[in-house]
Amino acid sequence: MNDRQWGPLEIHPSDVGAEATPEGLVAHLRSAAVDEQLVAEKALVYRGFNVTEDTLDGVMDLLLPNRLAYVHGNSPRTKVGKNVYTSTEYPPEFTISMHNELSYASAWPTRLMFFCHTAAATGGATPVVDAELWLNLLDDEVREAYAKGVRYTQNLHDGLGLGKSWQDTFETDKRDEVEAFLDTSGATWKWTGDGLRVSQVRPSTLEHPVTGTEVWFNQSDQFHPASLGDDTAKALAAIMPVEEMPQSVAFADGSPIPDEYVIQVRDRALDAAVDVDWRTGDVLLIDNVLVGHGRRPYTGSRRVLVAMSD
Template identity: 70%
Template sequence: MTTATSWAPLEIEAKGEGGTAELLSRLDGLEPGLAATLVKEKALVFRGFGITPGTLDTALDRLLPNRLAYVHGNSPRTKVGGNVYTSTEYPQEFTISMHSEMSYAHAWPSRLAFYCQIQPGTGGATPVLDAERWLAVLDEEVRDAFAGGVRYVQNLHDGYGLGKSWQDTFESSDRAEVEAFLKTAGAEWEWRRDGSLRVESYRPATVEHPVTGAEVWFNQADQWHPAGLGDDTAAELAQILSEDELPQSVRFADGSPIPAEYVAQIRDRGLEAAVDVDWCQGDLLLIDNVLLAHGRRPFTGDRRVLVAMSD
């Protein structure tokens, strides 16, 4: 069902010895500037500049003018610096399907920057996908079914259980602070007797890019749906928990279930249409989070990719 595409991220290679000075100089020389170039190209890959953990902050300060905390994030991550995180701690043998960062939330980052501190032994590419194309390759039946939006549900434990705790999710142990955030987000919530927190959020399935006006596929229904975990994992979870008890789940906005075959189509066609960005140590990848979705291919050996985000 997918068609070939010639699109690929713009690669910018160091011409001299690299380092942050050359990187910043190259950014200054971009016409018509970094912001406009990123919208035009959707993704920029910086290679050969030899960025190190010690010089990373300098590079990120230019690429991401206002680094954001990963508040309300659902992926398992560790904070390693000033709003810099491990990109994921999902087991290396599994594929992470395509998604736009925090598309389930009321507010999301406009840019993401990935940094390769340790390149993988084999595999481990970060696939990126034109989210407008992702929408286009889905069957009309699927697009129509999602037109009314989706309802995300999170069951966040109080320190022990499956998934993330509410303290880790919101980077706070203050209930009042969490409630203020959820109120601003337009979410519905309920504190349970065991100290856990249940959150329901209604979101659109597509959005328009604020600059280009392009309508893009912008939700994480396939990642929040049990069918997106694979048949074996979904079956094992079903024996332990009902859908309503899962750490995260999703339905259509009207409460009706999303068919498993829709989930498989969304996941598989997204991965098929993606373009892989392979990693070398010191590389940086900057993406427009609305125009592009991203994921991760399985890998062997060590791999350490950090991520930061900006509004």
């Protein structure tokens, strides 16, 4: 099958001889080879099982065997249960570009699960992109420039400032817990007068641990001011240097990443992405290395929850 025709595999009750209920989905998952199927298909949509927020735990227990906290996460979201969060709470008129969750961090989830509690009135799809295709769509010049990796920098305030606080980022207000986490992450860090500065070098690509497939695996465009849009980038540049922004990125040696490189990375992934158009009760499971994800703009109310597992 041509890579450009790839899309998540939809699984309906009638496909697997299950009842169209949350209990039917749980019964199916207990007998299904989910691990192997997810690696083969990269993303799975369970549709028509009428899952609700109240019945979600039973599904998550089987899809996410070791549910993780969103520690060191950089996007705004609200914790609504045991390591269950709202999807990124950016204003609905904005697109969230494609990314692999926590690819800038020293550890990342191997899989993500999304649950649609309320579908948007219009728009609001979760686009997904084959991360191998994403890598192959980039110009040779861009791939070669990124070959030695990227350096991410976060300036996390102490409760007042732009971006996220270090307390929200690490889900604790205890400095010793943050320090212990960072000491094992390979990051360089220091406490500042108004918060915490964290910097770490990460690879730009990754090999999938099962298939060996090389994929694009970084969030340079989301950390780069060029991705904010011309007006926002200019406004921020007028009040602070790049190194003092809430987050920034450079090549591993500290040299700047050209604007046109990150725009190419962002736009080619969005153009190649396949939209998962939500229906209330849908569950989407993705391999977080093989697949990048994002969000399309929307109108009306939209509530999509996310959880993750190693």
